[in-house]
Amino acid sequence: MSDTRPDVAFVVQRYGPDVTGGSEALARAVAEHLTDTHRVTVFTTCARDYVTWRNELPEGQEVREGVTIRRFPVEEERDLEAFNAFSDTLHDRPHTDEDEAEWLRRQGPFVPRLVDALGKEASRFAAVVFFTYLYYPTCRGLEVASDRAVLVPTAHDEPPLRLRLYREVFARPRAFVFLTPAEERLVRGRFDLGTRPALVAGMGVDVPTSPDVGGFRGRHGLTDPYVLYAGRIDAGKGCAEMLAYFERYRQVHAADAPVSLVLIGRMALPELGQAGVRYLGYLSEEEKAAAIAGAEAVVCPSPYESLSIVLLEAMALGVPGLVNARSEVLKDHCLRSNAGLFYDDADEFAEALALLVGRPVLREALGANGRLYVRDSYRWEVVLERWRTVLASITASPDQRGLRPS
Numbered sequence: 001m002s003d004t005r006p007d008v009a010f011v012v013q014r015y016g017p018d019v020t021g022g023s024e025a026l027a028r029a030v031a032e033h034l035t036d037t038h039r040v041t042v043f044t045t046c047a048r049d050y051v052t053w054r055n056e057l058p059e060g061q062e063v064r065e066g067v068t069i070r071r072f073p074v075e076e077e078r079d080l081e082a083f084n085a086f087s088d089t090l091h092d093r094p095h096t097d098e099d100e101a102e103w104l105r106r107q108g109p110f111v112p113r114l115v116d117a118l119g120k121e122a123s124r125f126a127a128v129v130f131f132t133y134l135y136y137p138t139c140r141g142l143e144v145a146s147d148r149a150v151l152v153p154t155a156h157d158e159p160p161l162r163l164r165l166y167r168e169v170f171a172r173p174r175a176f177v178f179l180t181p182a183e184e185r186l187v188r189g190r191f192d193l194g195t196r197p198a199l200v201a202g203m204g205v206d207v208p209t210s211p212d213v214g215g216f217r218g219r220h221g222l223t224d225p226y227v228l229y230a231g232r233i234d235a236g237k238g239c240a241e242m243l244a245y246f247e248r249y250r251q252v253h254a255a256d257a258p259v260s261l262v263l264i265g266r267m268a269l270p271e272l273g274q275a276g277v278r279y280l281g282y283l284s285e286e287e288k289a290a291a292i293a294g295a296e297a298v299v300c301p302s303p304y305e306s307l308s309i310v311l312l313e314a315m316a317l318g319v320p321g322l323v324n325a326r327s328e329v330l331k332d333h334c335l336r337s338n339a340g341l342f343y344d345d346a347d348e349f350a351e352a353l354a355l356l357v358g359r360p361v362l363r364e365a366l367g368a369n370g371r372l373y374v375r376d377s378y379r380w381e382v383v384l385e386r387w388r389t390v391l392a393s394i395t396a397s398p399d400q401r402g403l404r405p406s
Helices: 022-033 080-088 097-107 112-124 136-148 165-171 181-190 213-220 239-253 285-293 309-316 328-337 346-358 360-377 380-395
Strands: 007-011 039-045 060-064 067-072 127-131 149-152 175-178 198-200 226-230 260-264 277-279 298-300 321-324 340-343
Touching: 007 022, 007 112, 007 136, 022 039, 022 067, 022 127, 022 149, 022 309, 022 380, 039 112, 039 136, 067 112, 080 097, 097 136, 097 165, 112 136, 127 136, 127 380, 136 149, 136 165, 149 380, 175 181, 175 380, 181 198, 181 328, 198 380, 213 285, 226 285, 226 346, 239 260, 239 346, 260 285, 285 309, 298 309, 309 321, 309 328, 309 360, 321 328, 321 346, 328 340, 328 360, 340 346, 340 360, 346 360
Parallel strands: 007 039, 007 127, 039 067, 127 149, 149 175, 175 198, 226 260, 226 298, 260 277, 298 321, 321 340
Antiparallel strands: 060 067
């Protein structure tokens, strides 16, 4: 029997089960869930680490979970310190288009062979889906496959979004997929998308139905209540500020509402010695789910988010969020779901955390709201139907697309 599934290409800077990162996790999850109805080929790099783009994975082709993965070597490693210094000469200062092109190359991952291969093969795909507006594979890949391109920007309000080069990037795609209404508002406020198809599709959430919370606590010696941070632990994710704010909480509320802050994920901060803080390292997905389920709340301190998978995972498990109000996406999740609190400064963080720790009835009500929010908007059945709709819109004739700007 012939395979009648349409061919779809995904382009993403890194890919694989051992690759951490929000847009990378999104690309892999959507690719694997679409294989029932589409043949998915991923164009990606040999890099595992986004800081250096060092080639660590083998070049060539493999198949995982029904997805064909094609890896291309990065031709220039990135010196992050030198790149950041060069970036400082661009943002909010006069510069040329040539400066921006050089910035894009230095940011990487510089993979011209990936772009060349995509340009030669683009015509065999019904759609080419680019994940993350920011990087070289998307910017240059859109130049060779714009006639069938879907852009998933995963955008947040950051300095690069103001560079002139991204006007052309956002002018090229045939359609857009956004993760949240807040992200779509941001992009529409910055770029003219016209009447091109756009859809808020989001990402499905998979969590175990019965995480082993007791076993997790026992394995890690956690006897007291705790709140959790899960993800890359670095200053750019708001973690240094979170630690300072948690110290403020301890100064004000430690006596009446004692709680620990547990961190899981890859560490990119100096060694921690702060009272009340535990670092458990990088955990499996099963252990991560148990860590979330046992928490009084999950803290999301980043001011830059386009979705926040961990917040949705927490809501799915009935755990409220405590999020940075400077992230419109995170704040919007809390407002639309009524499943979390948000803060602007150290005092608001301390008072909000005290409410979550000290009022179990409030915590349970927020948790119940979160379960409903994920059930209604972030189940895979719902999300995949949105994705199939936008992919179909690329191949339909203009009067048959049926997908209108959201």
